[in-house]
Amino acid sequence: MQLTDVWFAAIAVLWTGYFILEGFDFGVGALLPVLASDDTERRVMINTIGPVWDGNEVWLVTAAGALFAAFPEWYATLFSGFYLPLLVILLALIVRGVAFEYRTKQDSARWRRGWDRCLIAGSIVPAVLWGVAFGNMVRGVRLDARHEYVGGFWELLNPYALVGGLTMLVLFVTHGAIFLALKTEGDIRRKARALAWKAGVVAGVLVAVFLGWGQFHGGSAVSVALGVVAVVAWGLAVAAIAAGREGWAFTASAVAIGVATLTLFAVLYPNVLPAVDPANSLTTTNAASTVKSLRIMTWAAVFFLPLVLLYQSWTYWVFRRRIGVRNIPAGH
Template sequence: MELTTVWFGLIAVLWAGYFLLEGFDFGVGILLPVLGRDDRERRLLINTIGPVWDGNEVWLIVAGGATFAAFPEWYATLFSGFYLPLLLILVALIIRGVAFEYRGKRGDLRWKRGWDAAIVAGSVVPAILWGVAFGNIVRGVRLDASHEYVGGFFELLNPYALLGGLTTLGLFVLHGAVFLALKTDGPMRERAGSLAARLAVPVIVVAAGFLLWTVLAHPSLSGAILALAAAVALVAGALTIRVRREGWAFVATALTIVLAVAALFVTLFPDVMPSSISTANSLTTANAASTPYTLRVMTWVAVVFTPLVLAYQGWTYWVFRKRLTVERIPV
C-alpha cells in the first residue's frame, strides 16, 4: 500500500477521533442551558467534560498538522478557500475555552450567564460549520487549474453542505445527551436520558437524509456499506437509550460518528478536494502529497508516538470514569 493512501487513512482516523470526542463536548456545551436548571446543575454539566475537553481538541491540532505535513497542497487550498468558516470555528473554539476558564472566576450570576452563552455559541458554531466544511469537500468546490479556490463564501452555503451542518449539529447534541446520561446520576441522568430519547428520531431523519444524498450523488459501494452501518448504529443508539442502557447507547452514537466520517472519506478517495469545474483540477492523494521521504519519516514518528498518546488519553478517561451528581457540587 502506498504511503499516500496510508496517510489519507490516518487523517481520516484523526478526524473521526476528533468528532467522536469533541462531539460530546460540543453537545454538552449546547445543552448547558437546556439541562442545567440552576448554577449548580450547569457546573455539574461542565464538570463532566472539565478534565478532558482540552485534550479532545488536540485531535484537531494533530489532524491539521498531519494534513499540512502529508498533503501540503490540500492544506493550502483548504485553509485559503475556506478561510472565513475556519476562522469562525477558530474564534468560537477560543471563546469557548476562555469561557470554561473564566466562568467560575466570579460569583456574580450575570457574569456566569454571559460565559454560559459564550460556551453555547462556541459549541454551536463549530458543530454546524464542520459539517458544512466537510459537506463541501465531498461535494466538490470551484478549483481552477492552479488548485486555487475561485468561488465565494456563499457558494459554500449550498443545500447539501447545510444539511451536512445540520447533521453534525444533531449528532453531536444527541451524542452529548447520551454522554451526560452515562456520566451523571440522579435527576440529571434521567433528564439527559429522556432528552436523548426524544432527540433520536429527528436526528435519525436528518442524518439518514444526508447519508442517502451522499450515496446517491457519489456512488461508492464501500461508502454505501459504511453509511448503512452508521444508520444501523444510530438506530441502535436510539433503542438502547430508551431502555436506559447508557453505555451501549454511547458506544452506538460513537460508532455512528466514526462510521459516518469513514463513509465520507471512502467516498472522497482518491480525491482529497474535488473540483466542481473540471476533474483535471481536483486535488488527489497523488498530486497533493509530500515527498516519499517526508512521508516515511512521518510514518516512523507516528508509529512511535501514536500509541503513547492514545494510552495517555485512555488513562485520563479511566481516572475520571465515575458518575457525577449535583450533591457533590459545592453550594
C-alpha cells in the same frame, strides 16, 4: 498500498477521533440552557467534560498538522478557500476555551451567565460549520487549474452543506445527551435520557439523508456499506438509550459518528478535495508531500500515537464515575 493512501486513512482516523470525542463536548455545551435548571446543575454538566475537553481538542490539532505535512496542497487550498468559516470555528473554539476557565473567576451570576453564553455559542457554531465544511468537501467546489478556490463565500452555503451542518449539530447534541445520561445522576440524567431519545430519532433521519445524498457525489460500494453501518449503529444507540442502557447507547453513538465520518472520506477517495471540473480535483497523488516526508511522519506516528492513546485512555478511566449535584461544593 502507497504511503499517500496510508496517510489519507490516518487523517480520516484522526478526524474520526475528533468528532467522536469533541462531539459529546459540543453536545454538552449546547445543552447547557436546555438541561440545567440552575447554576449548580450547569456546573455538574461542565464538570463532566472539564477534565477531558482540552485533550479532545488535541485530535483537531493533530489532524490539521498531519494534513499540512502529508498533503500540503490539500491544506493550502482548504484553508484558503474555506478561510472565513474556518476562522469563525477557530474564534469560537478560543472563546469556548476561555469560557471554561473564566466563568468561575468572579462570584457573580451575571458574570457566569455571560461566559455560559460564550460556552454555548462556542459549542454550537463549530458543530454547524464543521458539517458545512465537510459537506462542501464531499460535494466539490470550484477550483482552477492551479488548484485554487475560485468560488465565493455564499457558494459554500449550498443545500447539501447546510444539511451537513444541521446533521452534525443534531448528532453532537444527541451524543452529548447520551454522555450526560452516562456520566450524571438525578434530574440531569433523567432529562438527558429523555432528550437523547427524541433528538436521536431526528438525527437518525438526518444521517440517512446526508450520507445517502453524499453517495451521489462519488460514492462506491465501500462508502455505501459504511453508510448503512452508520445508520444501523445509530438506530442501535437510540434503541439502547430508550431502554436505559446508557453505556451501550454511548458506544453505539460513538461507532455511528465514527463510521459516518469514515463514510465521507470513503466518498472522497481517491480525491481529497474534488472540483466541479474533475480535471482540477486534488487527489491523494497530486496533493501529497514527498515520499521521504511521508516516511519520516510514518515512523513518528508509529512511536508517538500509542503513547497518546494510552494517556488519554488513562484519563478517561480516572474520571469514569458519575457525578451529581451532591458532588458540587458550595460557592462559585
